[in-house]
Amino acid sequence: MADFKIPKATAKRLPLYYRYLTFLHNAGKQKVSSTELSEAVKVDSATIRRDFSYFGALGKRGYGYDVDSLLAFFAKTLNQDHLTNVALIGVGNLGHALLNYNFRQTNSVRISAAFDVNPDLTGTIQSGVPIYPMDELETQIKDQQIDIVILTVPTQAAQDITDRLIKANVHGILNFTPIRISVPDTVRVQNVDLVNELQTLIYFIDHYSNQPKTEEAAD
Numbered sequence: 666m667a668d669f670k671i672p673k674a675t676a677k678r679l680p681l682y683y684r685y686l687t688f689l690h691n692a693g694k695q696k697v698s699s700t701e702l703s704e705a706v707k708v709d710s711a712t713i714r715r716d717f718s719y720f721g722a723l724g725k726r727g728y729g730y731d732v733d734s735l736l737a738f739f740a741k742t743l744n745q746d747h748l749t750n751v752a753l754i755g756v757g758n759l760g761h762a763l764l765n766y767n768f769r770q771t772n773s774v775r776i777s778a779a780f781d782v783n784p785d786l787t788g789t790i791q792s793g794v795p796i797y798p799m800d801e802l803e804t805q806i807k808d809q810q811i812d813i814v815i816l817t818v819p820t821q822a823a824q825d826i827t828d829r830l831i832k833a834n835v836h837g838i839l840n841f842t843p844i845r846i847s848v849p850d851t852v853r854v855q856n857v858d859l860v861n862e863l864q865t866l867i868y869f870i871d872h873y874s875n876q877p878k879t880e881e882a883a884d
């Protein structure tokens with residue numbers, strides 16, 4: 666990320682903007698208005714203008730935004746111009762699905778190593794990714810300069826593995842397990858919980874069914 670602070674809600678919308686701008690760029694479009702962007706990404710145009718204002722005056726009145734310069738700006742901010750190696754721990758049902766997906770939409774993130782305790786899996790290559798035994802965790806993380814780890818292990822293994830990751834100097838954990846892992850301030854955890862997301866969706870449908878709104882628009 667760039668070295669200036671932007672609100673969390675704005676940061677969460679950046680990948681959304683980036684994906685649509687890439688689409689416009691590939692389609693040969695040179696400019697886009699906030700209204701057009703708003704319709705495509707389902708974020709209201711006032712929010713888009715406010716988000717963009719955090720990066721300085723990028724738009725021109727009556728012209729809109731220049732697609733290429735916006736894209737270059739976002740690519741830099743999102744670190745899309747360099748490749749981030751990510752490790753995955755726990756190659757079960759969920760781990761397999763993520764390995765198979767391996768972030769095909771982006772060229773900037775890839776799972777370069779996976780780890781498991783199952784001897785039937787270790788030493789094999791799954792979806793193009795080598796599976797290492799857990800006793801190689803620290804050395805592989807160091808050798809491959811891995812800073813971010815996806816955790817898809819059973820709940821009871823999550824905290825012990827997290828403690829090893831902290832010692833190995835990992836700074837980000839995408840936690841799919843249902844427990845809230847403990848980490849120091851130097852490590853950032855992003856929890857992913859599909860049940861939670863579904864319940865939030867059900868809540869909004871039940872309570873706000875007359876005013877459909879995306880999460881991005883409601884900050």
Ligand SMILES: NC(=O)c1ccc[n+]([C@@H]2O[C@H](COP(=O)([O-])OP(=O)(O)OC[C@H]3O[C@@H](n4cnc5c(N)ncnc54)[C@H](O)[C@@H]3O)[C@@H](O)[C@H]2O)c1
Nearest residue numbers: 755756757758759781782817818820822841842857858859
């Ligand atoms: N966040 C979500 O929405 C969501 C959805 C589904 C599952 N989950 C959670 O994701 C985790 C994985 O679910 P799953 O269905 O893939 O389970 P799974 O049992 O199919 O896979 C777990 C894998 O972890 C490996 N493993 C076990 N102990 C380990 C250890 N100490 N170190 C390294 N690897 C180890 C196992 O060998 C197995 O390959 C669970 O905690 C589950 O609750 C979360």
